[in-house]
Amino acid sequence: MIFIxxxxxxxxxxNLALEEYVLRNFDYxxxxxxxxxxxxxxxxxxxxxxxEEINHEYVEENGIHVVRRISGxxxxxxxxxxxxxxxxxxxxxxxxxxxxxxTEPVIKVLNDIGVEAELKGRNDxxxxxxxxxxxxxxxxxxxxxxxxxxxxxxxMNEVMSALDVKMSKIxxxxxxxxxxxxxxxxxxxxxxxxxxxxxSQLLEGLYEDREEFETYHLSDEEWQQVHRLKDEKYATWDxxxxxxxxxxxxxxxxxxxxxxxxxxDVEKGYINNVKIYGDFFGRKPIGQLEERLQGIxxxxxxxxxxxxxxxxxxxxxEVPKADFMELVYGSDE
Numbered sequence: 001m002i003f004i005x006x007x008x009x010x011x012x013x014x015n016l017a018l019e020e021y022v023l024r025n026f027d028y029x030x031x032x033x034x035x036x037x038x039x040x041x042x043x044x045x046x047x048x049x050x051x052e053e054i055n056h057e058y059v060e061e062n063g064i065h066v067v068r069r070i071s072g073x074x075x076x077x078x079x080x081x082x083x084x085x086x087x088x089x090x091x092x093x094x095x096x097x098x099x100x101x102x103t104e105p106v107i108k109v110l111n112d113i114g115v116e117a118e119l120k121g122r123n124d125x126x127x128x129x130x131x132x133x134x135x136x137x138x139x140x141x142x143x144x145x146x147x148x149x150x151x152x153x154x155x156m157n158e159v160m161s162a163l164d165v166k167m168s169k170i171x172x173x174x175x176x177x178x179x180x181x182x183x184x185x186x187x188x189x190x191x192x193x194x195x196x197x198x199x200s201q202l203l204e205g206l207y208e209d210r211e212e213f214e215t216y217h218l219s220d221e222e223w224q225q226v227h228r229l230k231d232e233k234y235a236t237w238d239x240x241x242x243x244x245x246x247x248x249x250x251x252x253x254x255x256x257x258x259x260x261x262x263x264x265d266v267e268k269g270y271i272n273n274v275k276i277y278g279d280f281f282g283r284k285p286i287g288q289l290e291e292r293l294q295g296i297x298x299x300x301x302x303x304x305x306x307x308x309x310x311x312x313x314x315x316x317x318e319v320p321k322a323d324f325m326e327l328v329y330g331s332d333e
Contacts, residue, residue: 003033003215012038012067017230023145032088038078041065045073049244058161068240073136081153087146091139099123099135102146109205115188130183152195153186242269257317266298282315289315
């Protein structure tokens with residue numbers, strides 16, 4: 001087992017790029033272990049609809065990263081009080097969905113420091129029936145990654161705020177996260193420690209059970225490749241939002257001028273169909289407005305830009321543009 005030092009990087013886009021780079025490029029004759037701590041971010045499962053998982057307005061206002069990972073499972077919140085671990089091994093059919101094998105050494109260390117943790121269900125580590133860790137896997141043809149998050153001293157208020165989805169009436173083909181009771185590991189410790197001390201203790205505990213455990217530092221050239229993968233994938237809108245499964249939105253609202261009923265189909269993050277129904281009276285044909293919205297990214301700034309020159313009243317009567325914008329995308333508040 002070789003431990004890969006991430007050099008204290010807290011950018012989730014780089015850390016996820018590092019994980020994938022190691023998975024696809026490092027020597028297949030070795031197993032690898034990676035730890036990383038991310039600054040505030042929401043990490044989206046590979047098959048999820050990003051907009052259905054996050055409180056988009058809160059995320060934007062607070063500068064929280066939103067990054068999609070290559071493994072499945074649900075959305076999780078990371079911050080500097082959260083330690084993430086990743087085992088990178090050769091693909092073995094018996095290891096697929098075998099979360100017990102990869103969480104067992106972590107659970108042993110937790111038990112050794114007085115935290116009575118256990119694997120329950122398919123992929124969660126619990127203490128007193130409260131979740132402290134969620135785990136996921138990804139496999140390529142020859143290699144696989146089994147990774148998890150350890151809630152050590154995470155701001156639970158931020159977890160709830162960032163994942164408090166306010167967008168209504170989204171019908172998605174993605175996999176929705178299941179919200180469950182969560183807890184911090186720090187709550188169960190007899191002696192206080194910070195997340196860095198916890199990281200050291202976990203690593204030392206894992207060392208004890210494995211021979212020939214060494215630490216590897218990436219070369220400058222390897223870091224350049226990691227940053228290239230970050231720039232081309234993990235830092236892009238197309239990966240983090242555009243890779244969402246197809247979803248449909250239906251919203252309606254009654255105004256003094258009548259009802260507006262909006263239907264939007266979104267695929268790969270782009271609006272591919274818009275229909276507007278209602279009993280309103282407008283001067284211009286509503287098809288013109290539908291056509292204007294067609295083909296753009298389902299993103300607040302893009303929609304605002306497209307609607308900027310539009311006189312909404314000409315299509316509906318006296319409806320403020322801000323109210324129509326809220327109907328299309330949701331509230332700014």
